[in-house]
Amino acid sequence: MNKEILSDIISEENLVYRKTPLMTNNILSYCPGCGHGTTHRVIMEVIEELGLAEKTIGIAPVGCSVLAYDFMNVDMQQAAHGRAPALATGIKRTWPDRIVFTYQGDGDLAAIGTAETIHACNRGENIVIVFVNNGIYGMTGGQMAPTTLPGMKSSTSPYGRDVHIMGNPLKITELIAELPGTRFVTRQAVHTPGNVRKTKRAIRKAFENQLNFKEGLNFVEVVSNCNSGWKMTAVQANKWMEENMFPFYPLGDIKVDGELLNK
Amino acid sequence: MGELKLMKGNEAIGEAAIRAGVDAYFGYPITPQSEVIEYLMAEKPYETTGMVVLQAESEVAAINMVYGAAGSGKKVMTSSSSPGISLKQEGISYMAGAELPCVILNVVRGGPGLGTIQPSQADYFQAVKGGGHGDYHTIVLAPASVQEMADFVAKGFELAFRYRTPVMILSDGLIGQMMEKVVMPEFTPRWTEEEIIKNAPWATTGKPATRERNIITSLDLDSGRQEQHNLHLQKKYREIREKEVLYEEIMCDDAEYLFVAFGSSARIAQKAIKLARDKGIKAGLLRPVTLYPFPTDVIKKLSMQVKGILSLELNAGQMVEDIRLSVGCNIKVEHFGRMGGIIHSPAEALQALEDKIIGG
Numbered sequence: 001m002n003k004e005i006l007s008d009i010i011s012e013e014n015l016v017y018r019k020t021p022l023m024t025n026n027i028l029s030y031c032p033g034c035g036h037g038t039t040h041r042v043i044m045e046v047i048e049e050l051g052l053a054e055k056t057i058g059i060a061p062v063g064c065s066v067l068a069y070d071f072m073n074v075d076m077q078q079a080a081h082g083r084a085p086a087l088a089t090g091i092k093r094t095w096p097d098r099i100v101f102t103y104q105g106d107g108d109l110a111a112i113g114t115a116e117t118i119h120a121c122n123r124g125e126n127i128v129i130v131f132v133n134n135g136i137y138g139m140t141g142g143q144m145a146p147t148t149l150p151g152m153k154s155s156t157s158p159y160g161r162d163v164h165i166m167g168n169p170l171k172i173t174e175l176i177a178e179l180p181g182t183r184f185v186t187r188q189a190v191h192t193p194g195n196v197r198k199t200k201r202a203i204r205k206a207f208e209n210q211l212n213f214k215e216g217l218n219f220v221e222v223v224s225n226c227n228s229g230w231k232m233t234a235v236q237a238n239k240w241m242e243e244n245m246f247p248f249y250p251l252g253d254i255k256v257d258g259e260l261l262n263k
Numbered sequence: 264m265g266e267l268k269l270m271k272g273n274e275a276i277g278e279a280a281i282r283a284g285v286d287a288y289f290g291y292p293i294t295p296q297s298e299v300i301e302y303l304m305a306e307k308p309y310e311t312t313g314m315v316v317l318q319a320e321s322e323v324a325a326i327n328m329v330y331g332a333a334g335s336g337k338k339v340m341t342s343s344s345s346p347g348i349s350l351k352q353e354g355i356s357y358m359a360g361a362e363l364p365c366v367i368l369n370v371v372r373g374g375p376g377l378g379t380i381q382p383s384q385a386d387y388f389q390a391v392k393g394g395g396h397g398d399y400h401t402i403v404l405a406p407a408s409v410q411e412m413a414d415f416v417a418k419g420f421e422l423a424f425r426y427r428t429p430v431m432i433l434s435d436g437l438i439g440q441m442m443e444k445v446v447m448p449e450f451t452p453r454w455t456e457e458e459i460i461k462n463a464p465w466a467t468t469g470k471p472a473t474r475e476r477n478i479i480t481s482l483d484l485d486s487g488r489q490e491q492h493n494l495h496l497q498k499k500y501r502e503i504r505e506k507e508v509l510y511e512e513i514m515c516d517d518a519e520y521l522f523v524a525f526g527s528s529a530r531i532a533q534k535a536i537k538l539a540r541d542k543g544i545k546a547g548l549l550r551p552v553t554l555y556p557f558p559t560d561v562i563k564k565l566s567m568q569v570k571g572i573l574s575l576e577l578n579a580g581q582m583v584e585d586i587r588l589s590v591g592c593n594i595k596v597e598h599f600g601r602m603g604g605i606i607h608s609p610a611e612a613l614q615a616l617e618d619k620i621i622g623g
Contacts, residue, residue: 053470054469054470054471054472055469056469056470057335057467057468057469059331060480066482067482069476069478069480073470073476074469074470074476075467075468075469075470075476075477075478076467076476076477076478076479076480077330077331077334077335077467077478077479077480078361078478078479078480078481078482079327079330079331080327080330080353080354080357083323083324083327083330083354086319086323086324086325086327086328086330086331087327087328087330087331087334088331089317089319089324089328089331090287090289090327090328090329090330090331090332090333090334090335090337090339091331091332091334091335091467093287093315093317093328093332094286094287094315094332094335094337094339095335095337095468095469098335098468098469115320115321115323115324116320116323116324116327118320119319119320119324
């Protein structure tokens with residue numbers, strides 16, 4: 001492309017989109033088509049727009065997003081597998097005026113960290129948990145997750161998840177919504193522009209709740225794809241997600257302002 | 264001058280934590296150390312000094328709450344007993360890797376497994392050799408009195424922040440449960456936000472525009488950098504070994520036979536050397552106060568003077584290995600100790616010295 005045209009395109013007055021400075025310039029380690037990058041961006045945009053960058057402490061899990069601190073330009077801690085809600089508890093309890101969020105995958109949050117998740121929710125810790133559910137262990141190479149669907153293939157359920165042998169997928173978001181300590185529980189997706197906007201609204205509400213209340217945990221699940229783990233193209237994976245994941249993990253708010261919807 | 268009190272060792276830890284300006288305690292009940300959290304909950308320091316006290320859902324959660332708060336520059340501690348300390352080892356390893364300061368109290372009970380609830384020193388290896396996975400050490404302080412339980416809280420935090428490392432207070436069911444008089448230290452205020460940012464500039468306190476973001480992690484997927492990190496940790500441990508050794512010599516000047524004992528065993532050995540001297544046996548006691556770093560040099564020096572060394576431990580013989588590595592000559596170094604929560608008597612200890620060292 002002609003340099004002149006390029007500089008015209010990227011000139012300030014022609015910019016219609018800009019990367020939030022709360023995302024670093026490091027190259028994302030995520031596979032093309034993965035929802036992690038978009039979810040990171042949405043969180044960081046919300047933190048920027050709410051003016052919380054200098055007050056925010058984020059927690060990265062073990063899993064694909066273990067290196068989230070390379071991309072999120074705020075103070076960050078990296079937790080042992082599943083322990084992010086315990087770290088968040090330690091930080092928020094000792095720094096009540098700071099904004100604390102965890103970013104966790106399904107294996108981290110709903111298998112090895114189940115106890116930490118449930119108890120942080122049940123204590124009503126005033127934090128935000130962003131839970132990215134792609135039904136698989138991506139980083140370790142596509143093993144079965146607590147949220148892997150019945151019949152879904154993974155490297156440790158190569159013939160499909162047999163629920164009689166391997167147990168059922170865990171709807172942990174519905175489970176924690178039942179707990180009195182959760183204020184806002186919602187399930188979203190980031191595979192279409194419309195869904196990204198809804199997710200951003202949900203994450204904004206979660207952070208606003210943390211600012212406006214002293215207790216009550218705010219929990220945003222993002223159902224996402226894992227095209228490499230699912231052995232699909234990005235487009236196939238998004239279609240498969242709509243046809244298979246969404247019926248099992250329906251999108252929408254589950255609990256708002258401490259009240260369960262559709263009770 | 265501090266305040267004179269009569270207290271259990273476990274209670275003294277709680278009171279000393281409040282007075283040391285500790286920001287938070289996260290724990291989980293387990294015998295024989297539950298008095299620590301019970302004392303703190305009853306005292307309600309969150310209404311006075313602002314110290315947070317929280318009962319976690321598990322030892323694993325408690326140590327990770329410590330990780331989070333320590334990573335944000337707070338003075339934070341936890342306590343447990345042997346099976347619970349095993350559960351905390353994951354977090355302790357991560358904290359050693361991420362270089363986070365904290366104080367961890369282990370009121371040791373007999374093992375392995377669920378073992379017993381009575382006193383033991385069977386967690387010596389776990390405490391001084393690292394405990395969790397990876398190449399690391401924690402500084403290990405071994406109190407032999409309720410007074411030292413109280414004193415080692417502030418001392419532990421001083422060391423923890425100086426070296427950015429977890430510090431373990433390795434106590435046992437006897438020291439934790441017994442009541443003694445103790446002079447409580449004066450109150451030290453908790454650090455202000457400015458002091459935290461000054462004293463722990465590495466901490467995640469929220470990134471101002473004026474600095475790069477702070478990251479607390481033990482992960483580095485680049486082997487070259489990870490090795491550099493390992494070398495950095497080893498350098499730190501070398502410095503700790505050079506500068507922070509603490510011990511007490513009791514009647515060692517003219518000693519021909521030496522007990523080496525820490526914690527409650529040192530109290531028993533103290534009586535045993537008196538019994539020995541009543542019989543004309545010139546016995547002395549070397550009490551390591553830091554178990555890591557181990558008082559290697561003084562043991563080497565004393566080994567040139569004495570005819571034999573008996574390591575008195577409430578276990579099957581653990582510290583005796585470090586003594587053998589320390590001695591500079593070919594003298595007899597043996598171990599004696601009861602297990603399963605049984606405490607050796609001074610008479611048994613003296614008998615063991617006579618059987619295994621003098622007559623052996």
